[in-house]
Amino acid sequence: MSPWRLRLLIVALLTVATLGALDHTIVSTSLATVAGELGALAQMGWVVVGYTLASTVLLPIIGKLGDAVGPRGVFLVSLVLFLVASLACGFAQDMPQLIGARVVQGMSSAGLQLMSQTIVARVTTPRERPRYLAIIGAAFPVAILIGPVVGGLITDHWGWPWVFWINIPFGVGALLLALVAVPKLAGFGRRRFDIAGSVSFAIAMVGLVLAVTWIGDPARAAASVVSFVVAGMAFAAFFLIEMRATEPLVPLRLFADRTIAAGTALSAIIGIGLFSITAYLPTYFQMAYRTTATVSGLVPIATVFGMLVSNLATGWLVGRTGHYRVYCIAGTALSAAGLFVMAVLPVGLPLWVPMIVMAVVGVGTGAFMSLVIAVVQSAAPHRDIGSMTATVNLVRQVGSTVATAIIGGVIGFGVAGLLPAALDAATLTPQFVHQASESVQAQVAEIYGGVFSPVFAALAATYAAGIVAAVLLPARRLADESEPAAAPRSEPLTA
The missing domain is CATH 1.20.1250.20 (MFS general substrate transporter like domains)
Known part of the structure; x- marks a missing residue:
């Protein structure tokens, strides 16, 4: 890539990475307000858990998809989904709607995070990668520093829906920039998808996240133990499947x-x-x-x-x-x-x-x-x-x-x-x-x-x-x- 186009690409990826990182930290300050207005305090934690769970489960699947079809298409689709989900979060009328939209946000954020790093790897030399990945990686600590403060200000002065809607103008700008800056990078061919590995991994991660979420609640102690057992069995099955799969989700070799x-x-x-x-x-x-x-x-x-x-x-x-x-x-x-x-x-x-x-x-x-x-x-x-x-x-x-x-x-x-x-x-x-x-x-x-x-x-x-x-x-x-x-x-x- 020419130097100017590479700089444009890094700006686009940094903008998107910052949006994704801020979306995770900015919401924390508004959770109490959201739960109060939607009348679902008991479900408040799932606004965060749903996002994290969806992001975690989709990581290896999106990584494999990016290798197969190319990272540009996966990145752009993830960005569009992220903007649609942000719009839906702000218009949510009850907690189930908000949690569902947050799950879609988590899925799309996994694509943004992963494909940003993959695109950098595909267009730079190994010597250049640490510098550019460090710039994109700076989005995470910056989001931790300013996210809660920005979330509090927006919630107090504009209302909690704008915690999600603020993504729209910046995201549209980043999308237009990405359409110009992100090059077309060929995939390595459609390969047999590891369905068994994907299902076992999803079960394992859902069980693990539920187990660690419930572990501190005495009323759900038994459910937490059962979830740990299910997660352990699913992880064992996942590793056995991956060792034998022709195109494993996680290439253990x-x-x-x-x-x-x-x-x-x-x-x-x-x-x-x-x-x-x-x-x-x-x-x-x-x-x-x-x-x-x-x-x-x-x-x-x-x-x-x-x-x-x-x-x-x-x-x-x-x-x-x-x-x-x-x-x-x-x-x-x-x-x-x-x-x-x-x-x-x-x-x-x-x-x-x-x-x-x-x-x-x-x-x-x-x-x-x-x-x-x-x-x-x-x-x-x-x-x-x-x-x-x-x-x-x-x-x-x-x-x-x-x-x-x-x-x-x-x-x-x-x-x-x-x-x-x-x-x-x-x-x-x-x-x-x-x-x-x-x-x-x-x-x-x-x-x-x-x-x-x-x-x-x-x-x-x-x-x-x-x-x-x-x-x-x-x-x-x-x-x-x-x-x-x-x-x-x-x-x-x-x-």
């Missing part, structure tokens, strides 16, 4: 390549190690450090800002030198050290201390957040780039979903078990604690510190395992010329 295996493991560690804890940080600082809700948000902001800066910096550096392994090793080590410090950090210190520590964790994670996608893409055959891009994103998303549920359960049961009889965990809010006596505040702070400390330690251990995966990456340089479509390289999983 490629994991014989050391680069692909180690890169995929690093992607999963990001979801487990950092994305899972971010949602609980404000609660931790409100309770343990006795801050207000507004002030407690500074720590996640510092974390995400560190991630953003590091993501862009390493993308630029790898684009210049081609060396990538050192950033993965340094990033996992830095994140492991930061989370270990959080585990031993005494509560009650000035807030700037944990802000700096979590910013270091963000810098470490950002160092390889987008980089591992480019590394895995460079090791995959051209005909499987979409499938492997989907797999890298999938393990990160599943890791985050499962780890978030586990951490939530540990915090909920841990705090409830340590509270004195005079305090009820069900009514223990930050406002209640801040208005309580000094001794009660100190006691609650100590309990939260004691519960979160092993959580931080476990996440530090996760990143420590990531150091091993990073060391297993081959010490290669990304090529600065286009690669031919090649058969996968098989390398032993040894350092």
Whole structure:
């Protein structure tokens, strides 16, 4: 591609990626208002769960489809569906209609996210990919930073439907830009579709998401156990099917390549190690450090800002030198050290201390957040780039979903078990604690510190395992010329 058209393409993909990322974070602030006006508070969580579930289930299917027919058509169809679903969300008259529209949004967002990364892989050299993927990947931390604020402002001043309708003008502009900028990229031929693998994977993911959603509800404990069992059986069936399928949904044969295996493991560690804890940080600082809700948000902001800066910096550096392994090793080590410090950090210190520590964790994670996608893409055959891009994103998303549920359960049961009889965990809010006596505040702070400390330690251990995966990456340089479509390289999983 000519330089000007490549820049135009990156602008189009970045706009679409930002829309998709913002759509996930901007809605969180308006959920209470939406549930109140539609009169369905009990179904409020499904606005988020439906979106996440649809996005996760469709990832490998869309990746395979993009490889077969070409990423441009899948990308444009996904963008049109996303705009139609956004319009339907705003016009929803009840919660089932809204949840249904959000499911379509989640399906289309999977296509936007995946095809953006696949298109970059198809039109750039391996050396260029980290830089451009880092630019597109910046949409996620930016969405975390500004999404809740923008969502609150829109809900307060325009009404909650505009949280979804705001996508329309920007999305139409992005669609027109994409029609011009996204090149026609041929697929690798229509292949036998892995129906059995798709069905077993869908059952497994639905069971897993339902299980982790219900795990904290005592009334649904039995249903959660049944869902875990169903998910486990479906995953087992899925792997057996994929090992025997002629055209598997997830090409397991490629994991014989050391680069692909180690890169995929690093992607999963990001979801487990950092994305899972971010949602609980404000609660931790409100309770343990006795801050207000507004002030407690500074720590996640510092974390995400560190991630953003590091993501862009390493993308630029790898684009210049081609060396990538050192950033993965340094990033996992830095994140492991930061989370270990959080585990031993005494509560009650000035807030700037944990802000700096979590910013270091963000810098470490950002160092390889987008980089591992480019590394895995460079090791995959051209005909499987979409499938492997989907797999890298999938393990990160599943890791985050499962780890978030586990951490939530540990915090909920841990705090409830340590509270004195005079305090009820069900009514223990930050406002209640801040208005309580000094001794009660100190006691609650100590309990939260004691519960979160092993959580931080476990996440530090996760990143420590990531150091091993990073060391297993081959010490290669990304090529600065286009690669031919090649058969996968098989390398032993040894350092």
